[in-house]
Amino acid sequence: MRFYLIFLIVTLCGPAASALAAQLKFSAGIAQTGALGGQTGGDLRVGLEPPLLPVGLFAGADYFLANCSDDCSLWGYRVGGVLRTGTPLFRPYLSAGWVVRKMDVGGQDSERDGLAVGAGVRVGAGFSVYGEVTREFLGGPLNKWVVRVGLGL
Numbered sequence: 001m002r003f004y005l006i007f008l009i010v011t012l013c014g015p016a017a018s019a020l021a022a023q024l025k026f027s028a029g030i031a032q033t034g035a036l037g038g039q040t041g042g043d044l045r046v047g048l049e050p051p052l053l054p055v056g057l058f059a060g061a062d063y064f065l066a067n068c069s070d071d072c073s074l075w076g077y078r079v080g081g082v083l084r085t086g087t088p089l090f091r092p093y094l095s096a097g098w099v100v101r102k103m104d105v106g107g108q109d110s111e112r113d114g115l116a117v118g119a120g121v122r123v124g125a126g127f128s129v130y131g132e133v134t135r136e137f138l139g140g141p142l143n144k145w146v147v148r149v150g151l152g153l
Contacts, residue, residue: 025049027130029150031062035142036105039064039074043148047082056082058097062146068105076101078116091122095134101142112138120148128152 024046031043041064049056058081064074080097100113120132132148 023048023050025056025152027060027150027152029130029148031064031146031148033064033074033146034144035064035101036066036068036072036074036103039066041065041074043150045152049082049084054084056084058082058095070106072103072105074101074103080116084122088125089123092120093122094119095132099136099138101136101138103142112140112142114138116146118146122152126153 025048027043027045027047029043031041033039033041041062043060043062045058045060047056047058057079059077059079061077062075066072066074076099078097078099080095082093082095084091084093086092095116095118097116098113099116100111102109102111104110114137116134116136118132118134120130122128122130128151130148130150130152134146134148136142136144136146138144
């Protein structure tokens with residue numbers, strides 16, 4: 001009886017899980033920001049992009065390799081949506097979301113969050129290259145542009 005129940009669950013959930021997995025997009029790249037005098041770091045992102053809709057969702061994280069005279073660090077995460085257009089090989093998009101940045105300078109921790117808007121392009125089907133420019137509205141020293149380039153699946 002247990003075998004039949006497992007078979008039924010796999011039979012019913014397998015195609016749904018496969019369809020969802022086909023809509024997931026993974027990206028990794030390099031990020032650059034003017035915060036703390038200019039920092040370069042890594043960017044990771046996962047997105048949900050339904051094939052027949054021009055909209056999608058994403059979540060991502062950045063960690064910047066701090067280059068400060070004081071002991072410092074800068075990292076953050078973001079969630080949001082994209083409005084995309086174009087062909088499967090060339091897809092420009094607009095993005096908007098909420099970003100949280102954590103900064104530590106000389107033992108002083110601070111956290112800011114706010115709106116981020118951007119524009120980018122993804123080139124290639126399946127394996128792709130992307131570039132994006134985002135403006136983060138966090139106030140103070142974190143109210144900066146962030147540029148990202150990388151590769152995605």
